Amino acid sequence: MSDTPLRIVFAGTPEFAAESLAAVLETEHQVVAVYTQPDRPAGRGRKLRPSPVKALALEHDLPVYQPLSLKDAEQQQILADLNADLMIVVAYGLLLPQAVLDTPRLGCINVHASLLPRWRGAAPIHRALLAGDITTGITIMQMDAGLDTGDMLSKAECTIENSDTSGTLHDRLAVLGAQLLVETLAPLAAGTLSPEPQDGSLATYAHKLEKQEGQIDWSLPAEEVVRRVRGFNPWPVCFTQLGDDNLRVWSAELDEDSVSYEAGTILAADGKGVRVACGEGSVRLTQLQLPGGKAQPVKNLLNAHKERFAPGVRLG
Known part of the structure; x- marks a missing residue:
């Protein structure tokens, strides 16, 4: 050698x-x-x-x-x-x-x-x-x-x-x-x-990442939505519309329940996360960021914004 x-x-x-x-x-x-x-x-x-x-x-x-x-x-x-x-x-x-x-x-x-x-x-x-x-x-x-x-x-x-x-x-x-x-x-x-x-x-x-790829398509199966949230963290970070605001989604996990609600509908929001219906199944969003704020666990966000995440609200 x-x-x-x-x-x-x-x-x-x-x-x-x-x-x-x-x-x-x-x-x-x-x-x-x-x-x-x-x-x-x-x-x-x-x-x-x-x-x-x-x-x-x-x-x-x-x-x-x-x-x-x-x-x-x-x-x-x-x-x-x-x-x-x-x-x-x-x-x-x-x-x-x-x-x-x-x-x-x-x-x-x-x-x-x-x-x-x-x-x-x-x-x-x-x-x-x-x-x-x-x-x-x-x-x-x-x-x-x-x-x-x-x-x-x-x-x-x-x-x-x-x-x-x-x-x-x-x-x-x-x-x-x-x-x-x-x-x-x-x-x-x-x-x-x-x-x-x-x-x-x-x-x-x-392929090189494009920022727009981070936009969540709620009609996708829950498993794919979770993969996207993980794959686009820390950049470009997944996002969805909440009213007129861009809501950034930093972490999410699969929710066990199968659901028959329209994709993007909020099913429940509590200290464990915001449950959202997908094309197949549902996900639980656990860390979110509103414009002008920092990324934080959902339980912290709900203290000030619970009404914005009420069941029935549509994301996207």
């Missing part, structure tokens, strides 16, 4: 990627540069805020590059001059042209939050929850010019719990991805991995 530390360029942007960068920084390998998205306006003041990956890189005095694109020859030359053995890409947000994929000695590898070829694309964590999958995981992949189509180098499974939201699943997968990445580096450096081609016939595509 090769004991020579790898020269690594790391490319990533959000918290999910920062977890992997932190893990690589704990190894003997040398991170020679970090690529991340340009700073974006955030918060009420809309001040420019660095990405979580940039913030971590600066803490470790690493050179940071934030090009708008890697398509032009000048940017590609800057990358080539870093003389990296490997580029690690985790939720970076820029497409890598073939010239970039070919630059490092060992190419570019990606930490992807699904068991490929299932859920290629931008939102694999959310789409797994929305589809009712019971397992997901991490795939480390050798990148090629396609969208998440490269050969698989290693995999790790993760059970999706009934209580999981996209937020909780994201956090577990971020840790799992960082661990698997570190475990994959030594055999990759030594040339002892056996890349496995993906079976394209099994591929599914995880």
Whole structure:
């Protein structure tokens, strides 16, 4: 086995990627540069805020590059001059042209939050929850010019719990991805991995989330409504109309009773939640947010707004 530390360029942007960068920084390998998205306006003041990956890189005095694109020859030359053995890409947000994929000695590898070829694309964590999958995981992949189509180098499974939201699943997968990445580096450096081609016939595509997807369609079966509430927490958060207001639904659970009321009708409201009829069955909404207020348990909300959630009121 090769004991020579790898020269690594790391490319990533959000918290999910920062977890992997932190893990690589704990190894003997040398991170020679970090690529991340340009700073974006955030918060009420809309001040420019660095990405979580940039913030971590600066803490470790690493050179940071934030090009708008890697398509032009000048940017590609800057990358080539870093003389990296490997580029690690985790939720970076820029497409890598073939010239970039070919630059490092060992190419570019990606930490992807699904068991490929299932859920290629931008939102694999959310789409797994929305589809009712019971397992997901991490795939480390050798990148090629396609969208998440490269050969698989290693995999790790993760059970999706009934209580999981996209937020909780994201956090577990971020840790799992960082661990698997570190475990994959030594055999990759030594040339002892056996890349496995993906079976394209099994591929599914995880489309990018749109805010409007969060609107609840009460004609759906109760089970699907609950999956959507979990899958869209913490973003974009499910919502429905309550009178003239947008009511945000942060958590919901299946209600045992089958009902024959019009979908969207409030059946009851008490300290346990607001029961709502669906196309099949009913759900119990347990954490809600009215405009101008904060997300809170239903029992707190009912103290001030009980009449708004009276049986017979229609949502949506």
